[in-house]
Amino acid sequence: MRLARLAWTELQRFRDTRLQFVPMLLAAAPIAVILILLISLWNPSARLENVPAAVVNEDTATTLPASGSEPPQKVDAGAALERELKATRSYDWRFTSRSEAERLLRNGSVYFTIIIPDGFSQKVARSLSQQTSPPVLQLRTNDANGFMSTPLASQQMNEVREQAQTIVLNYLARNITQEWNNLREQIEQLTRSAQALTAPQPSQAPPPAPAPAQPGVAQPPITSLEQLTQRLSQASADASQLSTTLQQLGTAGAKMTWQINDTTAAAQRAADSANSTDQTLTRQNTTDASTSARLAQSDVGTITTQVQSATDQANTLLSQLSGLPQSAQNLTEQLKGLKGQFESVSRSFPAAAGINSTSRDLQQPVTTEQVTLNPARTTGRGLAPVALILTASLTALIALQFLRPYNPRALTGNLTAFTTAAAGLLPLAALTTLTTLTTYVIAETFLTLDAKQPWLTLALLALAAVATAASAHALKILLGTAGEALFAVLLAFQVAASGALYPPQASPSLYAALNPYLPFTFTLKATRTTITGGPATAVWQAAIILAVLSCIALTLTAILLRRRRTYTPRTLHPAIHPRTP
Template sequence: MSPFKLAAAELRRFRGHPIRTAALIAIILIPLVYGGLYLWFAWDPYGKLEHMPVAVVNEDQGATVDTNGQTTAINGGDQLVDQLKEDRIFDWQFVTATQAAQGLRDGDYYMVITVPADFSTRLASLSGTDPEQATVEFDLNDANGYVAGIMASTVESELRNQINTAVYVTFATTIFGDLTELNQGLTQAADAAGQLSDGIATAQTGATDLENGLSELTTGAQQVADGAEQVSDGVDQAVGVAQPVVQTLADNWTQIQTGAASAADLAERANDDLTTVYTTLCTDDTADADACARLQTYIDDADTANDDIQNANTTVQSTTTDTLDQASDDLTQLQTGAADVATGADQVADAAATAQNGAGDLADGLTQLKTGADTLQTSLTTAAQSVPSTNPADDADNAEAYGSPVTIAETNLHPADTYGRGLAPFFIAIALWVFGLMGYLVLRTVNSRALAGPLHSVPIAIGGWLPGAFLGTLSALVLYLAVELGLGLNPKDALDTVGLSILVILTFTAMAHLFKLAFGTAGSLLLVVLLMLQLTSAGGLYPVETTPKFFQVLHPLLPMSYVVDALRVTISGGETSHVVRTLLVLAAYLVGSLALSSLVVASRRRWRPDRLNEPLQV
């Protein structure tokens, strides 16, 4: 008969009556009841602190402080109460001192926070020469639950931030007066800086346009200067030629006038003579018509020339020497003026270039000024936002920043996220061990008929272990599904977690089978003892280094230490080498337990009288 047939025979023993079937179902559900319920109730207790009642007693009587000749009333206690109302870390109960003391004794409150009467007075002293430290009292009662006190202590730093925020606002009020006015003033200054920045931006655009226009003006002015220089050179040449001629005419003008008059008389007489000749020769009928016609043409040309000569003479006679001298002077002034124009055009070009450079410097300066105005606006806005409001609702979200300006940047390579998920490896391991402990209270460790038959000891031992291994595997799967679907375990490596859980239950049932087979009822007690030793040495709750030396020695010797270590890796992540080491250790425990069970079975096949009555039975 094979071990599997022996296992099937053992399971068939539970057929036929509902109680026997219910017993098998019960041992399958034992890990679920133990591990599942415990993880459910402890999954995220720190996420529900707002349901823990904590009393707040405000006995502060307020105080006044003189700031710049003005008296300002402050009340740090009221500020703190308003702060706590806005951020409900706990279920705050605002009561009197008598109610708080009675409630702490009766267990109605897990902690009492008391703001003493001189709270604001001590805060007001911070603005003087003899400052005193204010105090807030925390009262606990471990009789109401030590763990509850620990949970309250874990958020004490956050609570301290809330208190410090209220103190910060009150202290700032004593130093600076009305923080609202300070905030408004800074906000208005920031707005003005923004308007200044906008105005500078407009001026910056104008300066850029001015620089561009002056650039064009500089180019044009330089072209004008070059043209004026050319004109001046041309005038110099013209005057150099014309002025000697004019001066010579002025010096000889009287003679020229006399000659012109004589030329005019000669032309007039010549014209008259031609007219007389024509009258004499061409009035007769016998005159030659062709010759007279040619003569008339000469007379007409002579008239035209005479008119020109007469006009020229008139002009010469009307022009005086002074006029010519003035013309000579005018040419000199023209030459000087052209030179002045050329010089002025050069100066204009130089001035335009200088103005262009100045406009560029202005644009650069305005850019720097705008940057400074923007920085000023940003700084003023930041300063305004940094001033805490006297309204606690505005400060609740900033309590941590105000109360603790310096924070610690913490990273976690493999976060567990919740309290229950962090403890899941420990409680899953415990639940699987409990299955082995409880399973063999119902299952038989060995088939008696097979023990008396010819079958070898190894198949008999394995056949006695397989029913527990099979039911334990079902139990491990049920536990995993319940924790995954019901609580959201969401392991990093689901298949590895399931596979490891199956190997764990196979090993733990093999060990439970061995102890129960070897020691009977006493084996169950030994399994309980082993459970207690593993609970304290596995490092599931506290680092093993913080435990007494005895448990540190046990830690590497017992299998649950390795199970917890490996499940942490498959659930939250970590080094794969830890899982490999656990697999080797569990395999060694599994094979060793089955080997020892085979030896125990072999020893049981030799009957002794003392086996008829076991020394301890349950």
């Protein structure tokens, strides 16, 4: 019972009208701090469409030459990707030139830049017809605009690359279909030509088998009917063998055509699923397409061997006919035409065998490269500006628990109110500055902070510490203990709205609207500049704002102390509390 009475007596201290709301404020302050920070971090990815980012499209369209019966194909991958970005609106895209995008990135108006370089479509076109390096997209970021904006940009770049891959896969699927359709037509033409040459005549009798001839070696001229008969018999045997090879070639070509159709369908499924959010499905379809491409590639080797064999046999047949009289010249010319078709088919294999690199292209048809301006290099170095500024604020809050905001005896003396205010601020400002600078020196010495401008960083942190101490000091004199709670709440709001972690545009609308007017915003940007690099204008802006804030806080403190020199009965006779039992 005595314990409860002692506790109740302690609460009696707040019966005074000026103090009765203090317990409620002390309880509300930590709740407000946590809620302010929690709301700012609540699903920032849902508001990324408000974050500005630049897109530079330097690409120009190109045209693939006509292939067989297919018309020329226009490839404009850069414009297609630009249309995709405009349609998705995942960020607040600014489509501009390279120089303007670089200016916006350096001054913090955009958080990253995506560059579609000149020749992007040409690389896409070359990758469709021959094994070459894939087209490259470039991402440019700036850690001086916020360390966490770079991981966000990298994540978005992965999505942009998937969109570009969808475009390239669509071109690839159409190109494979066209090339293999042309190859199939050539193989069918070969078969028809061979059948026309080897069709048996009713009046011909099967000749005896002569000695084989060497391919590509011209035979001696024919001087007798017997030699003519032997040469024709050998030519007939060679033509029959060539016909058999062409039939096998036609069968293998049909098999390969079926396999390519399957590869094309798999490639199209992979392209269609690239827009899907189901990454497992996308990877499965890409793997299936890659497997089909490798199977088709094995068929390419078989058909290449058969075409080479048919070419050798055609050369042998031509050598058999080289010594025939003028009456067989027509057959010789037809065989030369057949040989030309063989060579055309052989040349078509590398074009159709984008297959040789299809499995690679389906896995990674587009690559990316990243360039970071003013790199933070490590997470600690990237978040160090926030930590150093918070050091000053936390030191001021703790020091106010032990330091008097002013000397009461000075109010009755001959000192001016401004002098009294400055004397009360000086110990707090000195302690806050010393703690902040010590923290910086430790980070620089033992954590290899490696600031780009160490002396300027020291000066900026000292000025920030003085401004922080002056603000906390003024609130303490104005509201007492409630002023300390209000300072903590204001500090939490400034941290949440300044873009300390995420771009302020990804915060709720109130945070984003007040961001340009908060002293913490300017101080944070200036400290990032002195540590990792950036435009010097941010440092001078922050210095002016902090100096003005310090003067305003000190002036407000002096006005409050001057008013306290006017005594009233209330101040002369404080409330009498009951005796503690």
